[in-house]
Amino acid sequence: MQNINIKDLSEYVGQQITLKGWVYNKRASGKIKFVVLRDGTGYLQCVYFKGNVSPEVFELADKLGQESSIEVTGMIKDEKRAPGGFEMDGTDLKIISESHDYPITPKDHGIEFLMDNRHLWLRSSKQVAILRIRHRIIKAIRDFFDGKGFILMDAPILTPSAVEGTSTLFETEYFDLGKAYLTQSGQLYAEAGAMALGKVYTFGPTFRAEKSKTRRHLTEFWMVEPEVAFADLNDNMDLAEEFLEFIVQSVIKDMADELKILERNTELLKNVKRPLPRISYDEAVEILKKNGIDFQWGNDLGGTDETVISNQFDRPVMVHRYPSEVKAFYMKRDPQNEKLALAVDVLAPEGYGEIIGGSQREDNLDFLLERIKEHNLPIEAFEWYLDLRKYGSVPHSGFGLGLERTVSWICGLDHLREAIPFPRLIYRKTP
RNA sequence: UCCGCGAUAGCUCAAUGGUGGAGCAUUCGGCUGUUAACCGAAGGGUUGCAGGUUCGAGUCCUGCUCGCGGAGCCA
Secondary structure (H helix, E strand, O other), X not given: OOOOOHHHHHHHOOOEEXXXXXXXXXXXXXXXXXXXXXXXXXXXXXXXXXXXXXHHHHHHHHHOOOOXXXXXXXXXXXXXXXXXXXXXXXXXXXXXXXXXXXXXXXXXXXXXXXXXXXXXXXXXXXXXXXXXXXXXHHHHHHHHHHHOOOEEOOOOOEEOOOOOOOOOOOEEEOOOOOXXXXXXXXXXXXXXXXXXXXXXXXXXXEEOOOOOOOOOOOOEEEEEEEEEEOOOHHHHHHHHHHHHHHHHHHHHHHOHHHHHHOOOOHHHHHOOOOOOOEEEHHHHHHHHHHOOOOOOXXXXXXXXXXXXXXXXXXXXXXXXXXXXXXXXXXXXXXXXXXXXXXEEEEEEOOOOEEEEEEEEEOXXXXXXXXXXXXXXXXXXXXXXXXXXXXXXXXXXXXXEEEHHHHHHHHHOOOOHHHOOOOOOEOOEOOO
């Protein structure tokens, strides 16, 4: 039998139907009982009048603990007072499995308790809304690239060495071959893919063992990384802004109910349309100085710096051409100014920080060799990567978008830990 | 790693160095329209761990553990 979902109830008004789900909440008032059912797609209040149902069913409605799994039968009717617009006039009720003393009650809870019970917290309305939006964002990402002829190419998660040589990575023993590391980026592999297929993207988990302890960091997070052959920095920025517009507008169009549950101000999201402002690092430094920040040219932008800059704009802002010293070895230098890298970061509004980091890649073999030496990276580990410049090198560009930061921004969350089902944080690896 | 804050009932929090309480949850009773329902009653405690000061420590001191907020690092 086909199960009916609460989100499709408009098709069943006036009909007697059966729904399956869990008890979200329950209220009783003598001869009338209210059971709120949730099924992952929505919420429905089922009303049981004493005269309308058997004494057994009426008794049963009283015994239901929060999160008991149940099957309800009754007539669906329009009800203006109900949040979803519908209500069920209950005639029958079956318990599938009982639940008693469910830990997460409808009252306030602390974050430690909620994180310890993350496997149950996921059932709460806001968490369900976030997970549904996360799914929609992932779908938008795949639709966008697939629609443009990109090929999804998975990069390895176990890697022989650090990609950028800077971050601290998780390390593990790899049989008799020494150490292996959990990847911090699929990018170098995506570059090999771009030389094979033209346009590719990788989409998978990445890992950082940095002891970062802020609301903007996870040790395990998901990143999507497009890489395009025969594309320069401007092409890269064109792609990034079209990409962001597509994601945000898709979510606004399809996830209005979820955004409402999260009390997200969608006016700010509606602004996310092309063209996005593009400023150089030099211009960004000017903005900082105008706002009274003592900023030294050559430094990377810190969290508060990013917020000050993004506050100048009503939509995400692209900051390009950073000092090459603060950027990765593989980024191409600006032919106009050797001190600059052809890099671009996209800063999200409202203080959500960097959601995209990308660049045009160094395609010249000799220059790349120099960079590897300057960064004291082990040349052996990059032999295969250098081959990409040896055999038919072409200008190419790409970027990485942090999924959880994007989810966090679009949902208006105050911490990244709610943007992923089971977050991995410096002091937490359970549940 | 650094700076700051915290740990008391299942949960969220009170308690001047002097008999550890409330709300919610749970159980029982009441109520025919509740929206975190409401009203009444009951049960529920090794005050994070280990020391110390004191006639007396949830409260003061030291160390540890766990967590939270922020910085740095980064997406």
